[in-house]
Amino acid sequence: xxxxxxxxxxxxxxxxxxxxxxxxxxxxxxxxxxxxxxxxxxxxxxxxxxxxxxxxxxxxxxxxxxxxxxxxxxxxxxxxxxxxxxxxxxxxxxxxxxxxxxxxxxxxxxxxxxxxxxxxxxxxxxxxxxxxxxxxxxxxxxxxxxxxxxxxxxxxxxxxxxxxxxxxxxxxxxxxxxxxxxxxxxxxxxxxxxxxxxxxxxxxxxxxxxxxxxxxxxxxxxxxxxxxxxxxxxxxxxxxxxxxxxxxxxxxxxxxxxxxxxxxxxxxxxxxxxxxxxxxxxxxxxxxxxxxxxxxxxxxxxxxxxxxx
Amino acid sequence: xxxxxxxxxxxxxxxxxxxxxxxxxxxxxxxxxxxxxxxxxxxxxxxxxxxxxxxxxxxxxxxxxxxxxxxxxxxxxxxxxxxxxxxxxxxxxxxxxxxxxxxxxxxxxxxxxxxxxxxxxxxxxxxxxxxxxxxxxxx
Numbered sequence: 001x002x003x004x005x006x007x008x009x010x011x012x013x014x015x016x017x018x019x020x021x022x023x024x025x026x027x028x029x030x031x032x033x034x035x036x037x038x039x040x041x042x043x044x045x046x047x048x049x050x051x052x053x054x055x056x057x058x059x060x061x062x063x064x065x066x067x068x069x070x071x072x073x074x075x076x077x078x079x080x081x082x083x084x085x086x087x088x089x090x091x092x093x094x095x096x097x098x099x100x101x102x103x104x105x106x107x108x109x110x111x112x113x114x115x116x117x118x119x120x121x122x123x124x125x126x127x128x129x130x131x132x133x134x135x136x137x138x139x140x141x142x143x144x145x146x147x148x149x150x151x152x153x154x155x156x157x158x159x160x161x162x163x164x165x166x167x168x169x170x171x172x173x174x175x176x177x178x179x180x181x182x183x184x185x186x187x188x189x190x191x192x193x194x195x196x197x198x199x200x201x202x203x204x205x206x207x208x209x210x211x212x213x214x215x216x217x218x219x220x221x222x223x224x225x226x227x228x229x230x231x232x233x234x235x236x237x238x239x240x241x242x243x244x245x246x247x248x249x250x251x252x253x254x255x256x257x258x259x260x261x262x263x264x265x266x267x268x269x270x271x272x273x274x275x276x277x278x279x280x281x282x283x284x285x286x287x288x289x290x291x292x293x294x295x296x297x298x299x300x301x302x303x304x305x306x307x308x309x
Numbered sequence: 310x311x312x313x314x315x316x317x318x319x320x321x322x323x324x325x326x327x328x329x330x331x332x333x334x335x336x337x338x339x340x341x342x343x344x345x346x347x348x349x350x351x352x353x354x355x356x357x358x359x360x361x362x363x364x365x366x367x368x369x370x371x372x373x374x375x376x377x378x379x380x381x382x383x384x385x386x387x388x389x390x391x392x393x394x395x396x397x398x399x400x401x402x403x404x405x406x407x408x409x410x411x412x413x414x415x416x417x418x419x420x421x422x423x424x425x426x427x428x429x430x431x432x433x434x435x436x437x438x439x440x441x442x443x444x445x446x447x448x
Contacts, residue, residue: 030349039347046352049320053363056313058387060360212357220360220387 013089015082022232023047029272036276054225062218066122073119074226080111085237091163092244100161113139120215131214135205137283141290146192148298152185153245155305167249175248181304186246188298193238201278239267318446320352324362328379330369333429334396341432364391370398372410376418383419394421397428
């Protein structure tokens, strides 16, 4: 492993950058949600304080749990998320990628959900296992539409399964969102991401008022801090992935940086607006939505993309 | 610990236990957490699981049936944990002080760090109490 790879993984698009930006964007989320409820909202460093505080608390391990899995799950999920953000960031900012990296990305995205399921069921708590089961159902629901939607940019880039090829195709022929298939795929991807991040209306696995944080219920101290950090890191790389696949990526020259920040904030704000204006749906409603509505729409988007529209 | 306590003071997550109250204090606690008082601006958040909590808000007289459960819940909390007793009941027993099933000394069940008397205390006085806890943490 060269020094540059370590830099990519640990500093710039990877761990440090994603964590700090994620905690800051987490503030945007909490502040905007507060303004939606006519409140003042927390100070800017609130998420940093929460993270530091949780790192210093005691770690309690349930006696009846599978203890190694209980501790390993948040850390493996964190490692997977760091890899994802490095992969997406390197493709987005440096244009470097390898053949099939979108597939690797999809597998790594699934690792997070699998770790939520394992960590939730390792505790032996009833609510946690209900949450883990719901996470599994939600994964089954959104994965199909999400994968189909991710195929649309591949088809539009001339059947290239490289993130850098997708980017360069967009830089030559304009962003994919400007076409009918692109905009359909973008909308479905936005909703799938809402489900993958377990934000309302799809916060079914965590459902605070119902099964009290679900899989994360028995976690305390540093492992909980990592689960919280994982959640905030997703606020960074999912919008980046959408920008990469549909919105034309990043260019350093001229207004490029400002334009990129605008695109990023636009996606985050739309996600927060969806989060704050929708009630939680039931698990069967979510399954019905993803399999009977989102799946045909994404199939139509894919067929349109194959036809070249 | 001083440095850590200052961070802790900025992010207090509370968990609410009702130890056989008459429910008035619990309703006032719910009022406290509404957008009108907006405790999130001070980093205070209501959590649903005892494993996430930094402060326990307890109400009521702790009758003999509930007292062991409260002690059990306290043991399940990750340390450092602070206990804030809300209302006159945990402070002095209120009108239930001669009741047959009351726990004579609430401090024997769990160590209580802060009392907020009142029957029920107004949300403003609860905020003042928590602000005093924050002052102590800040040293």
